[in-house]
Amino acid sequence: MAKRRIFAGSQLRNLRDGRGLKQSEMAVLLGISVSYLSQLEHDDRPLTPTLIEILSRDFPLDWQEFEEDTTTRRFAALREAASDPLFSTPLSVDQLTRIAEQQPALADQFVALHSAYRRTGERLQIVDEALSSENAGGSRLPWEEVRDWFHMAGNYVDQLDRAAEELATRLMGKSISPSAENIESYLREALAISLIYSANAGLRQFDQEAGHLVIDQSQPAESQRFQLAHQLVALALLDDISAIVEAAGLRSASSRQLLFVGLANYAAGALLMPYNQFRLEARSLRHDIxxxxxxxxxxxxxxxxxxxxxxxxxxxxxxxxxxxxxxxxNITKRHSATRLQFARFGGACPLWIVHEAVAIPDRILVQLAETPDGVRYVSMAKGLVKPSGSYARAPRRYAVALGCEIEHARDFIYADGLDLTSPHAATPIGASCRICPRGDCDQRAFPPSDRPIIVDPDRRDVVPYRIA
Incomplete structure (x- = not known):
């Protein structure tokens, strides 16, 4: 079988220019000579499997756009699946390349099997945690069912995202995002909705029969705009949202109604932050929130x-x-496109920076953390306070956290200043005490559910038992 020959000179130059690197600096990163890099950039020589591995490892966000070739995409998917901590010995670049090129059907089946393995593990975790939370029947409350639907959908709904992006294009004009004024005009003129801003009306109140929408004026401007966007997509994209709810197979009317609300919120975010514009801007700003x-x-x-x-x-x-x-x-929202999975019941690991952030509003905290499987993550957390608009109502206080695996740290501005190389710099965290296997954690609230404990009356440590 002929070896694939990938010429990517313009992509390499654009990548290097986008990073502000000289040829000598880029050559050092790739482990090649300057003359070799020059030949690559002028398409005089093709990329080797080793260089593809380095580029996909060190520049994953940039390199994924260059993976036009089917075999290259297969190689990338195979490399990701084979890097699972489940496998103690990783496959070499040469092994991955040979499998992707010489056994494409086997490679595709391995990737599909690994994906099914992860999904099955997640579903088993749902059942296990339901049983351990005294929900013996394994049934889920409506909000849990909807939360898990979004999780299994990968927190991305293509049909709805594209419909919202198309709608945003009609509303944006020359701006990068639809303004509140343009959304208001569309509601009034295209959908015949009357609109008023008033206090003490809840965040948003819509009278469907009268076509009357009331928005709480005490909310911050961005929250008011989001409520406008929610109502717009709930009406303009009604057929799309309803079709998705119908196909979801949820068991109760409450679950279906909650999913409708969740999908409208999703579409509102997609309207205000259209996919392509938002993704490109996020990359250029290194995801500076x-x-x-x-x-x-x-x-x-x-x-x-x-x-x-x-x-x-x-x-x-x-x-x-x-x-x-x-x-x-308590974790009230959660999603992970990484290998990190949150506990579905109870709270998060107490060693995670997000808990400190709750107590310190309007300050960004960063952390390098390592999970029991040895994967390291860069986390950013910020405490937020949402005003209630009245002294009689307490403001809502919470924290949000965002993070990625360490291999993407170059594109995540919050990793700047962290020591990413020291073996002792990472804070050891787990999903939750109930499923964390660490036996040496001084912050453990209770033992893991699948391990017995050993109690020694004559010995007392910080935690009054040891994990067997």
Missing amino acids: DRLRQVFGVSFEQACHRLSTLQRSGARGLPFFFCRVDMAG
């Missing part, structure tokens, strides 16, 4: 959540995990 929210006129949380949804095939964003934690440590 404060700058992104200024560009698109959204809240800090809205920008974080949108980053976690950029999973469109062929144009993926950085794979993030995202969650929101309240003052009691």
